[in-house]
Amino acid sequence: MMPILKTKVNCFKCGSAVDKNETYLYQVTDRENRYECYACFKAGRTAKRELFCGRCKYKFKARLPICPYCSKSDEVIEGTLSVHDLL
Secondary structure (H helix, E strand, O other): OOOOOOOEEEOOOOOOEEEHHHEEEEEOOOOOEEEEEHHHHHHHOOOOEEEEEOOOOEEEEEOOOOOOOOOOOOOEEEOOOOHHHHO
16 A cells, blocks of 8 residues: 655645645746745636627627627627627
């Protein structure tokens, strides 16, 4: 039976010491590893927003305001639109 070692590493964002198995690993270079705790990882993620592209008339959810069909962002607006709003 192999023992499980609980080594502590520092989160590169907040600097707190957390268990290595409770972090996300970012390999910056071949020699350097960065670890991020779950709280910092969760706080760094942005939620998806409801968007609408006026060029394609397409309603979608995304983190960035770029239309998945035309790959443009000039006519993308944020908000909740319904079919009645478009008519």
